[in-house]
Amino acid sequence: MVGSIAAIGAGLAVIGAGIGIGQVGGKAMEGIARQPEAASKIQTAMIIAAALVEGVALFAVVVALLGNNPT
Amino acid sequence: MYFSPILNLKNSALKALFALFITFLSFQAVANQENKAEVTVTTGEDAATHSEEKFDPTVTILEHIGDSHSFHLWGHTSMPLPVILITPSGLDIFSSSNLMDEHHEPVAFTSKYTYLNEEEHIKVLGANGEIDEELSNKIYDFSITKNVFALFLSVAIILIIFLSVAKAYKKTVGKAPKGLQSWVEPIIIFIRDDIARPNIGYKYEKFMPLLLTIFFFIWINNLLGLIPIFPGGANVTGNIAITMVLAVIVLIVVNLNGNKYYWSHIFKPDVPFWLLPIMWVVEIIGIISKPFALMIRLFANITAGHIIVLSLISLIFIFKTAWMSLAAVPFVLFMNVLELLVAFLQAFIFTMLTALFIGTAVEEHHH
Numbered sequence: 002m003v004g005s006i007a008a009i010g011a012g013l014a015v016i017g018a019g020i021g022i023g024q025v026g027g028k029a030m031e032g033i034a035r036q037p038e039a040a041s042k043i044q045t046a047m048i049i050a051a052a053l054v055e056g057v058a059l060f061a062v063v064v065a066l067l068g069n070n071p072t
Numbered sequence: 073m074y075f076s077p078i079l080n081l082k083n084s085a086l087k088a089l090f091a092l093f094i095t096f097l098s099f100q101a102v103a104n105q106e107n108k109a110e111v112t113v114t115t116g117e118d119a120a121t122h123s124e125e126k127f128d129p130t131v132t133i134l135e136h137i138g139d140s141h142s143f144h145l146w147g148h149t150s151m152p153l154p155v156i157l158i159t160p161s162g163l164d165i166f167s168s169s170n171l172m173d174e175h176h177e178p179v180a181f182t183s184k185y186t187y188l189n190e191e192e193h194i195k196v197l198g199a200n201g202e203i204d205e206e207l208s209n210k211i212y213d214f215s216i217t218k219n220v221f222a223l224f225l226s227v228a229i230i231l232i233i234f235l236s237v238a239k240a241y242k243k244t245v246g247k248a249p250k251g252l253q254s255w256v257e258p259i260i261i262f263i264r265d266d267i268a269r270p271n272i273g274y275k276y277e278k279f280m281p282l283l284l285t286i287f288f289f290i291w292i293n294n295l296l297g298l299i300p301i302f303p304g305g306a307n308v309t310g311n312i313a314i315t316m317v318l319a320v321i322v323l324i325v326v327n328l329n330g331n332k333y334y335w336s337h338i339f340k341p342d343v344p345f346w347l348l349p350i351m352w353v354v355e356i357i358g359i360i361s362k363p364f365a366l367m368i369r370l371f372a373n374i375t376a377g378h379i380i381v382l383s384l385i386s387l388i389f390i391f392k393t394a395w396m397s398l399a400a401v402p403f404v405l406f407m408n409v410l411e412l413l414v415a416f417l418q419a420f421i422f423t424m425l426t427a428l429f430i431g432t433a434v435e436e437h438h439h
Contacts, residue, residue: 045266048417049421049424052369052417052418052421053421055369055373056365056368056369056372056373056421059368059369059372059373059376060365060368060372062372062376063368063371063372
């Protein structure tokens with residue numbers, strides 16, 4: 002088998018990040034569509050939430066880098 | 073992209089600046105390529121394969137995001153940085169050019185002890201030429217490495233900007249800001265009104281210096297790390313030791329400023345008495361894990377961005393054809409612009425979370 006299982010782990014982590022940020026972005030879009038005046042507040046909150054979700058996914062990437070045991 | 077508002081400007085200086093910005097971004101990819109080409113020649117010297125130097129992307133990428141005792145400028149030129157060691161027999165200072173030959177291979181150097189630079193850790197060689205692990209653990213490496221040099225540089229930039237702005241404020245008291253002040257003032261107002269005041273409340277002024285320092289330190293170091301040539305290009309905020317120091321500072325500030333209600337929420341939360349031991353464990357882990365998350369978030373975001381850009385450029389060398397650059401360079405350009413956003417965003421998030429944690433520590437009791 003080529004490659005290491007750490008790479009698979011990192012890929013799985015990115016699935017979580019994708020789902021999370023996708024949800025945040027989607028709800029933000031709905032909110033802006035319902036009330037365009039609040040667009041900038043919603044956008045700020047969306048960016049903050051996206052950065053937090055991404056932080057968690059990057060934990061997993063760091064663990065994958067640490068646990069990488071190349072054959 | 074809708075460029076015509078910029079292109080229709082009467083101010084030709086601004087147009088020129090914009091053109092420079094776009095060409096700079098494109099040159100960056102080319103400069104990275106040249107860097108890469110020379111580095112493969114030097115790192116391929118000791119590769120097992122002979123006539124064709126095998127390009128190892130992992131080694132090249134790790135070399136670029138890691139720390140180093142010399143600052144690689146361009147091509148074969150690099151600037152050796154001083155090595156400062158505190159050994160059991162005193163202080164030892166010499167240039168790191170003593171530790172490498174002209175192909176940047178490590179070479180042993182004898183001063184107080186015999187040193188060898190094994191993967192950027194300085195080890196001591198015993199009498200028989202073998203690495204003496206026990207003695208190596210006793211020397212403390214306080215060298216000016218690439219990251220330390222870049223740290224000094226960014227500190228100098230921050231000091232220059234803010235000391236001159238402070239002086240300008242003293243001169244134009246009560247008048248409109250002009251010059252560099254007009255760039256710095258909206259950012260400081262943004263941090264005060266959108267980050268400090270909503271999260272900390274009326275006691276925010278005491279913490280403004282810390283928040284401003286954290287924000288500008290992280291932002292300017294992130295930006296310097298994105299510049300491909302000297303004096304940029306050192307991966308400062310992608311070094312976990314530096315982010316750890318920032319996180320420890322946040323930990324200390326938050327816990328030293330905790331008031332009665334903060335500590336009572338931690339040690340006497342509103343739960344049945346038999347749950348208290350578990351709650352103590354959970355809350356103490358919570359105190360540690362919040363700055364820990366800050367540390368990992370900043371480190372991983374910046375390092376991941378650098379690794380992505382370096383990997384895309386390495387694609388050109390893996391496929392060994394210049395036509396690959398038609399695909400890779402636009403992608404690299406896009407990733408670099410994204411990294412500009414990430415540089416600001418990570419600084420903003422770090423500062424905002426710090427303000428949030430300080431806010432929970434100084435919060436008044438209102439039930």
